[in-house]
Amino acid sequence: MLMNIGFGHFLVLAAVLFAIGAAGVLLRKNVLIIMMSIELMLNAANLTIITFARMHGDLGGHSFAMVVIAVAAAEVAVGLAIVVAIFRTRRHADVDKLNILKH
Amino acid sequence: MTPRVLPYLLALALTVVVLGVGAAAFAPPAAAQPAPAQVKPLPRSATPAGKDVSDRDVVTKRDAAGQVPATGKPRTSTGTALAFWLFAAITIGGSIFVITRKNLITAVMGMVGTFFGLAALYMLLYAHFLAVIQMLVYAGAIMVLFVFVIMILNKPEDEPYATKGRAGKAVAGLAMAYLIYRLASVLLSVDRNVTAAQLAAPAPTAEGYDWGSTAAVGWNLFNEYLFPFEAVSILLLVAVVGAIAVARPLKDDDGEVLPPGDGGRGAGGA
Numbered sequence: 001m002l003m004n005i006g007f008g009h010f011l012v013l014a015a016v017l018f019a020i021g022a023a024g025v026l027l028r029k030n031v032l033i034i035m036m037s038i039e040l041m042l043n044a045a046n047l048t049i050i051t052f053a054r055m056h057g058d059l060g061g062h063s064f065a066m067v068v069i070a071v072a073a074a075e076v077a078v079g080l081a082i083v084v085a086i087f088r089t090r091r092h093a094d095v096d097k098l099n100i101l102k103h
Numbered sequence: 104m105t106p107r108v109l110p111y112l113l114a115l116a117l118t119v120v121v122l123g124v125g126a127a128a129f130a131p132p133a134a135a136q137p138a139p140a141q142v143k144p145l146p147r148s149a150t151p152a153g154k155d156v157s158d159r160d161v162v163t164k165r166d167a168a169g170q171v172p173a174t175g176k177p178r179t180s181t182g183t184a185l186a187f188w189l190f191a192a193i194t195i196g197g198s199i200f201v202i203t204r205k206n207l208i209t210a211v212m213g214m215v216g217t218f219f220g221l222a223a224l225y226m227l228l229y230a231h232f233l234a235v236i237q238m239l240v241y242a243g244a245i246m247v248l249f250v251f252v253i254m255i256l257n258k259p260e261d262e263p264y265a266t267k268g269r270a271g272k273a274v275a276g277l278a279m280a281y282l283i284y285r286l287a288s289v290l291l292s293v294d295r296n297v298t299a300a301q302l303a304a305p306a307p308t309a310e311g312y313d314w315g316s317t318a319a320v321g322w323n324l325f326n327e328y329l330f331p332f333e334a335v336s337i338l339l340l341v342a343v344v345g346a347i348a349v350a351r352p353l354k355d356d357d358g359e360v361l362p363p364g365d366g367g368r369g370a371g372g373a
Contacts, residue, residue, distance in 0.1 A: 005183050009187060013194065013224070019282060021202075027202060032207055035249075036249065040214070040217065043221055047221060047225075050225055060328065063331070065230075066324065067331050067332070069233075069236060070338070071335065077343065
């Protein structure tokens with residue numbers, strides 16, 4: 001188990017990474033940390049996709065992972081723009097205080 | 104228990120649980136039996152082609168030569184195993200750094216470590232092109248974006264994790280428990296045997312390119328996945344325009360920049 005690295009190891013690692021990312025989204029309040037955790041989860045999904053691509057010998061997984069990376073880049077660009085806009089008007093970036101739509 | 108150590112303990116417990124389940128999912132090391140039919144590409148120098156032949160021809164000939172069954176020695180995996188555990192530790196450590204640090208810059212540095220470890224893991228999975236893309240896009244572009252925004256905001260976080268509300272915490276805990284349960288049930292069904300085929304290098308693609316190389320991924324991307332590629336280009340265009348439109352400073356009708364900090368209400372009242 002320690003010295004023979006199979007596909008299962010990569011899948012377990014991706015699962016751990018995804019769980020840590022999910023914990024970050026649930027535990028933290030800062031918007032930037034939450035976005036970083038979302039990036040972690042996207043990367044875990046990417047690792048799984050690439051492992052499956054290797055498992056099945058299908059390069060389509062690599063193309064798909066590239067699309068995921070591009071979507072992640074777009075998401076970060078728009079998300080950080082929203083964070084900057086929020087911070088410019090409200091002077092903080094705390095998700096718990098961003099409840100103006102509630103009232 | 105002070106609230107400060109709680110997230111650390113939670114992240115640690117989470118990692119231990121998932122790692123333990125994963126470790127339990129694997130049988131004791133199956134001796135790496137050599138696969139007789141294992142396709143083992145010959146080194147590049149063994150090809151009869153000269154240096155000035157185009158790369159594709161060389162690879163094609165090597166593909167033909169690679170069909171000869173490799174004899175004897177199984178592919179040793181000690182170096183691979185060491186590399187895997189090293190980079191897995193970097194990846195997990197960096198991600199735990201991200202969700203526990205109070206300082207945002209420290210969190211970003213942990214994230215760089217995570218992405219670096221992931222790129223190395225992509226290399227171990229013979230995804231060379233994607234490893235380079237990972238470093239370029241994530242460690243290059245996205246990290247710079249994060250650091251930019253953190254420098255712009257320049258405000259230390261006062262509370263490291265969400266504490267408000269018993270109900271919220273209960274929901275979060277339930278969600279995490281459910282996630283761990285699902286992950287564990289999936290991981291328990293992972294194939295436990297590390298066969299020699301998993302340790303062997305992948306065969307070249309049908310077009311004769313090295314598996315995971317730029318040429319192979321490009322061939323696949325521009326034949327089978329051309330439409331998603333074009334769709335992603337449109338998505339990036341929309342994202343760029345949207346990001347500029349959203350992050351632009353607020354202006355009233357006369358073109359004067361509104362002072363920040365009034366919650367945007369100054370614009371509404373005018």
